Amino acid sequence: MNTGWEKIMRNEKRCRVIIVGGGPAGSLTALFLLRERPDLAGNILILEAKKFPREKICGGGVSGRVTRRLRELGLNLDALPRVPLKGFTICYQDSRYRPEFGNRDCFVVRRSVLDDFLLRAAADGGAEVRFTPAVGACREGRGVRVMAGDGSLYRAEVLVGADGVNGKSREWFGVSRRGGKTLLLQVDAPFPEEAADLQDSLVLDFTPPRFGIRGYVWFFPSLNEEGERVVNAGITGGDFSRGTARRLRECFHAVLRGHPEMAAAFHQPSFRAYPERRFTPFQRFCVERVVYVGEQLGVDPFTGEGLAVCADSAAAAAGCIARALEEGDFSFREYAAEVRRSPFFPLYLIGTTYWPQSEWGRTCFLLSMSTRLPPGGKMNVIDYYAGVFSGRIPGEELYALRFWRTVLRDAAAVLPRWLASSRRYEN
Numbered sequence: 001m002n003t004g005w006e007k008i009m010r011n012e013k014r015c016r017v018i019i020v021g022g023g024p025a026g027s028l029t030a031l032f033l034l035r036e037r038p039d040l041a042g043n044i045l046i047l048e049a050k051k052f053p054r055e056k057i058c059g060g061g062v063s064g065r066v067t068r069r070l071r072e073l074g075l076n077l078d079a080l081p082r083v084p085l086k087g088f089t090i091c092y093q094d095s096r097y098r099p100e101f102g103n104r105d106c107f108v109v110r111r112s113v114l115d116d117f118l119l120r121a122a123a124d125g126g127a128e129v130r131f132t133p134a135v136g137a138c139r140e141g142r143g144v145r146v147m148a149g150d151g152s153l154y155r156a157e158v159l160v161g162a163d164g165v166n167g168k169s170r171e172w173f174g175v176s177r178r179g180g181k182t183l184l185l186q187v188d189a190p191f192p193e194e195a196a197d198l199q200d201s202l203v204l205d206f207t208p209p210r211f212g213i214r215g216y217v218w219f220f221p222s223l224n225e226e227g228e229r230v231v232n233a234g235i236t237g238g239d240f241s242r243g244t245a246r247r248l249r250e251c252f253h254a255v256l257r258g259h260p261e262m263a264a265a266f267h268q269p270s271f272r273a274y275p276e277r278r279f280t281p282f283q284r285f286c287v288e289r290v291v292y293v294g295e296q297l298g299v300d301p302f303t304g305e306g307l308a309v310c311a312d313s314a315a316a317a318a319g320c321i322a323r324a325l326e327e328g329d330f331s332f333r334e335y336a337a338e339v340r341r342s343p344f345f346p347l348y349l350i351g352t353t354y355w356p357q358s359e360w361g362r363t364c365f366l367l368s369m370s371t372r373l374p375p376g377g378k379m380n381v382i383d384y385y386a387g388v389f390s391g392r393i394p395g396e397e398l399y400a401l402r403f404w405r406t407v408l409r410d411a412a413a414v415l416p417r418w419l420a421s422s423r424r425y426e427n
């Protein structure tokens with residue numbers, strides 16, 4: 001009996017690796033794989049649901065660790081329109097601290113531009129890009145099968161789930177998610193002249209925990225589609241319950257009162273909402289023949305940095321896939337450990353220690369330490385953080401005794417003031 005499937009099967013296209021999602025995680029996986037195995041050119045397929053360049057709600061902050069990854073791939077960033085950065089401005093309650101990055105490797109870019117640049121680079125390097133969604137996939141025999149929205153059927157040895165925060169590739173293989181999902185609001189506004197002092201700084205204001213929101217308000221200098229200066233601003237840390245968007249908006253405006261130089265730009269902001277998923281090391285990173293990268297794994301819960309997870313997981317995935325294709329073992333047993341050894345991981349560990357405190361005590365002890373001016377030319381915790389973020393300081397320094405001595409010194413110094421301010425808040 002002819003069921004119609006025989007014809008579809010005959011038209012099935014084959015390649016060695018299928019990547020679902022052409023965002024930075026997908027493009028970078030293809031680029032790292034092509035660097036390790038140039039012979040895979042023409043055998044890597046990227047399925048992308050949207051036509052590029054597509055808009056992506058994001059702060060667009062690119063850390064020095066990501067820039068280093070892009071350089072490893074030989075990508076020339078000179079033509080990429082971007083805003084170079086000098087450092088962070090970390091705000092907490094009424095204090096501000098401005099740690100410098102100490103190099104020129106961090107910048108802000110519009111995501112539509114960056115993602116298009118990376119996808120083109122992957123296509124130029126030999127990946128085939130098709131603008132059609134993957135609508136389902138399954139493991140079958142010695143490979144995976146993927147059905148695309150245009151009716152095509154593809155077969156490959158490996159599938160990479162790079163379909164972002166709302167992607168379905170985990171569901172197709174029955175892989176549960178662990179890291180929680182949070183809601184963010186984002187808005188662009190013309191860059192105010194009064195804020196000229198902040199035009200090369202990533203402003204992160206960690207006051208929202210005082211309003212019961214486990215997140216921060218950001219102001220990033222950025223560019224709009226026309227290349228004009230804007231402030232990319234927003235608030236993180238919303239949960240998915242009724243009234244959250246309103247509470248986030250109110251909190252944003254309350255925090256804005258501490259930034260008079262920005263106030264005029266956000267008179268009546270028109271926010272856009274978007275979810276984010278927190279990275280956790282206690283999740284499934286892969287299953288037989290399937291590897292998850294980028295925001296399928298999550299973002300750093302402290303700063304919301306997702307591009308470092310994209311770049312590091314893409315590099316690790318590419319190494320594991322190259323070995324699997326050579327050796328025929330598709331369990332990807334070593335992948336999770338490789339991701340945990342990546343440069344983003346030490347900052348993830350330090351960052352995660354911040355949030356539990358803001359839930360227990362409302363006033364976060366570590367944040368009080370971070371905005372404290374260190375004595376006589378020394379570094380405080382957030383100076384280390386900025387150094388590792390920019391790639392100037394190796395992440396392993398955060399496991400060293402010198403760093404922990406700094407933590408203890410600053411903790412002892414801020415404890416009395418913190419106790420007093422907590423009491424004031426609780427009263």
Ligand SMILES: Cc1cc2nc3c(=O)[nH]c(=O)nc-3n(C[C@H](O)[C@H](O)[C@H](O)COP(=O)(O)OP(=O)(O)OC[C@H]3O[C@@H](n4cnc5c(N)ncnc54)[C@H](O)[C@@H]3O)c2cc1C
Pocket residue numbers: 020021022023024025026047048049050054056057058059060061062132133134135162163164165166167168184185186234274275276293294295296298299304305306307308310
């Ligand atoms: C408001 C906000 C601000 C942020 N700011 C920063 C920041 O400043 N710095 C930073 O490092 N990170 C930031 N992040 C996090 C960062 O945006 C993400 O971590 C990053 O985009 C993840 O990249 P990705 O490639 O995994 O996913 P995405 O960029 O979401 O790409 C996934 C792609 O998959 C496609 N897709 C989905 N389903 C399918 C399907 N079935 N078939 C085919 N294609 C599919 C989508 O169309 C999309 O193009 C921010 C996030 C938010 C929400």
